[in-house]
Amino acid sequence: MRSGEFLPLHITYLPTAKVLEKLHELSIEDSDSQIVILTLPDGDLDDFTCRQWQFLKDHGVCPKSDLWFYQSVLEQLSCTLDVSLEVMKELYKWMSRLATT
Secondary structure, three states, rough: OOOOOOOOHHEEEEHHHHHHHHHOOOOOOHHOOOOOOOOOOOEOOHHHHHOOOHHHHHOOOOOOOHHHHHHHHHHHHOOOOOOHHHHHHHHHHHHHHHOOO
């Protein structure tokens, strides 16, 4: 979600290619998502511009998909009736990888 609202930084994610790619792979539309993506002057971040915004990690902003990210996706998908089995399998696979590393 990129609403332009003022929200606590610790519940937000940087708009990195990896975060946005995961949302796309899970068929989560950015505008409908419960996952809060920061709106930055640089727009979506590539590897170079992402480094310039890393200082936000010190304030709780997450630069990559973590377990909270996947939990939020799972909560969002639980409200949807048309979730594919493949999407759910991928979601749990990514969560298990994070939990065991």
